[in-house]
Amino acid sequence: xxxxxxxxxHKRYGGDILALDGIDLHVEEGEVFGFLGPNxxxxxxxxxxxxxxVRPTEGSATVLGMDAxxxxxSIRQRTGVLPEGYQVYDRLTGRQHVQFVIDxxxxxxxxxxxxxRVGIPEAGDRTAGGYSKGMKQRLTLAMALVGQPDxxxxxxxxxxLDPAGAREIRxxxxxxxxxxxxxxxxxxxxxxxxxxxxxVGILRxxxxxxxxxxxxxxxxxxxGATLRVELATVTDNAIEIVEGVPGVTDVTQRDGGLTVxxxxxxxxxxxxxxxxxxxxxxxxxxxxxxxxxxxxSYTEGSR
Amino acid sequence: MSTxxxxxxxxxxxxxxxxxxxxxxxFILLSLFIAYAFAEFTTEMxxxxxxxxxxxxxxxxxxxxxxSVTAIVIAYKAIxxxxxxxxxxxxxxxxxxxxxxxxxxxxxxxxxxxxxTLIGLAAGAALGSVLMGEFAVVALGALLAMSLxxxxxxxxxxxxxxxxxxxxxxxxxxxxxxxxxxxxxxxAVSFGVVWxxxxxxxxxxxxxxxxxxxxxxxxxxxxxxxTALMPGDIPAATDPDFQAFYATPWLGxxxxxxxxVVPLAIGYxxxxxxxx
Numbered sequence: 065x066x067x068x069x070x071x072x073x074h075k076r077y078g079g080d081i082l083a084l085d086g087i088d089l090h091v092e093e094g095e096v097f098g099f100l101g102p103n104x105x106x107x108x109x110x111x112x113x114x115x116x117x118v119r120p121t122e123g124s125a126t127v128l129g130m131d132a133x134x135x136x137x138s139i140r141q142r143t144g145v146l147p148e149g150y151q152v153y154d155r156l157t158g159r160q161h162v163q164f165v166i167d168x169x170x171x172x173x174x175x176x177x178x179x180x181r182v183g184i185p186e187a188g189d190r191t192a193g194g195y196s197k198g199m200k201q202r203l204t205l206a207m208a209l210v211g212q213p214d215x216x217x218x219x220x221x222x223x224x225l226d227p228a229g230a231r232e233i234r235x236x237x238x239x240x241x242x243x244x245x246x247x248x249x250x251x252x253x254x255x256x257x258x259x260x261x262x263x264v265g266i267l268r269x270x271x272x273x274x275x276x277x278x279x280x281x282x283x284x285x286x287x288g289a290t291l292r293v294e295l296a297t298v299t300d301n302a303i304e305i306v307e308g309v310p311g312v313t314d315v316t317q318r319d320g321g322l323t324v325x326x327x328x329x330x331x332x333x334x335x336x337x338x339x340x341x342x343x344x345x346x347x348x349x350x351x352x353x354x355x356x357x358x359x360x361s362y363t364e365g366s367r
Numbered sequence: 368m369s370t371x372x373x374x375x376x377x378x379x380x381x382x383x384x385x386x387x388x389x390x391x392x393x394f395i396l397l398s399l400f401i402a403y404a405f406a407e408f409t410t411e412m413x414x415x416x417x418x419x420x421x422x423x424x425x426x427x428x429x430x431x432x433x434x435s436v437t438a439i440v441i442a443y444k445a446i447x448x449x450x451x452x453x454x455x456x457x458x459x460x461x462x463x464x465x466x467x468x469x470x471x472x473x474x475x476x477x478x479x480x481x482x483x484t485l486i487g488l489a490a491g492a493a494l495g496s497v498l499m500g501e502f503a504v505v506a507l508g509a510l511l512a513m514s515l516x517x518x519x520x521x522x523x524x525x526x527x528x529x530x531x532x533x534x535x536x537x538x539x540x541x542x543x544x545x546x547x548x549x550x551x552x553x554x555a556v557s558f559g560v561v562w563x564x565x566x567x568x569x570x571x572x573x574x575x576x577x578x579x580x581x582x583x584x585x586x587x588x589x590x591x592x593x594t595a596l597m598p599g600d601i602p603a604a605t606d607p608d609f610q611a612f613y614a615t616p617w618l619g620x621x622x623x624x625x626x627x628v629v630p631l632a633i634g635y636x637x638x639x640x641x642x643x
Contacts, residue, residue, distance in 0.1 A: 140462040149453045164376045191383075
């Protein structure tokens with residue numbers, strides 16, 4: 065069964081701002097799904113529709129097999145959420161926050177154990193107004209974990225955390241997935257989802273431009289090569305020649321050399337073309353395309 | 368269950384408001400002062416007979432202002448503030464419907480305001496009763512019950528107004544505007560209505576139905592409703608002296624019931640459709 069399913073989701077704000085332009089998403093139960101895209105691409109709008117914070121202009125969504133609007137309360141009973149743009153209650157302590165979730169979901173859980181698990185055991189008696197941004201994020205994660213939810217929706221969970229904190233979040237995500245929970249989490253940084261996600265979906269300007277596994281994305285990006293060529297002198301002619309080689313998708317000039325993206329073309333062809341035209345190649349190396357570049361290529365529209 | 372969880376959280380939260388406790392200390396001191404003055408300076412104030420019922424009315428005189436102002440202070444941000452800051456996302460990530468959230472807010476903030484109100488009234492009633500050597504259970508009980516209803520009503524109005532918007536500055540304008548029109552300036556509004564109905568001039572004698580218009584403000588309805596519950600035959604200043612179906616102090620309770628339900632219902636209607 066699908067944990068999350070959307071059909072043709074459109075969302076228009078105030079009549080003319082199109083936030084979502086037909087999102088068809090399918091997330092399997094038990095899957096860890098990374099929802100990627102630059103800020104403003106529509107990730108939070110999609111999540112807000114799943115939680116019935118926002119109503120779609122067109123289309124529908126089901127979560128855990130239930131209608132996102134009609135059965136929202138039952139969905140949220142079985143879902144743990146770390147929302148985007150939230151604020152904690154400054155005058156309540158960490159323990160009171162977690163207890164509020166326990167009361168709301170009518171489950172039994174130990175607030176102190178949860179605070180311990182997210183790495184802020186000292187926060188139980190302190191009011192949240194004095195927390196750092198990272199502590200607030202950890203507290204909200206503890207609240208999302210209450211009652212072993214079937215689905216975790218984490219919107220930019222690494223916000224405000226240092227790299228160690230971001231790693232701890234990934235560990236918790238893995239633990240939750242091992243327990244059998246479905247995890248849907250969004251990020252604008254691919255690296256953060258790379259290690260834990262079974263599949264990722266990439267969103268750009270309200271449209272889902274790719275859904276695949278990390279390996280699949282890598283493959284789809286070609287043999288993933290960037291060629292770095294150092295030249296004795298860089299001239300416009302050299303750039304033109306390289307651009308003319310079949311398979312070359314992008315050429316940029318940098319520090320006395322050229323960085324060449326080669327799709328499915330031959331790298332040696334680039335080098336021979338340069339030398340045939342009389343340019344002196346002093347050095348060259350190939351670099352594997354990083355995931356970040358793949359991500360950029362989807363989100364910046366060069367594909 | 369859901370409503371109660373929200374109410375409990377909200378009560379814990381609002382109870383820590385410093386503004387609430389500042390106003391409350393003021394109100395409790397004022398109640399004690401009023402009770403003392405009523406018991407000790409009865410004749411100087413031109414009151415003919417010193418009774419425990421009289422004490423109850425005297426104590427009631429401060430409720431309207433304290434409850435209305437404090438309700439606005441502690442509740443104008445109830446929904447708008449949570450929407451503006453984003454804490455509503457925590458609230459609505461949990462299995463609460465928007466109706467649960469509104470009702471929980473009304474319950475939680477009412478409990479918050481009920482604490483100082485009841486403490487102040489009980490303290491004033493105790494001091495006055497001891498000084499006078501007379502304790503009127505029914506009259507003071509009626510005052511407490513009516514005050515509680517008034518507290519819930521006012522909180523419900525303010526929460527309802529707060530649910531209309533996602534901006535705290537707009538919520539403060541709405542609630543202060545409400546207070547100005549329905550409490551502070553209502554005398555002028557009432558005159559205006561008469562002037563309008565009389566063809567743009569004031570009649571030599573005020574028509575009877577002005578009584579009805581004058582009961583519209585919640586604090587006026589509170590005072591009028593109190594006389595309906597009060598035992599004894601102390602004629603309150605607001606008692607109508609003419610015959611009409613509405614010429615009864617019970618009208619106060621009807622009007623409070625209106626204020627209890629209608630603004631909250633409108634607020635719910637808007638809030639339930641809003642994107643947050």
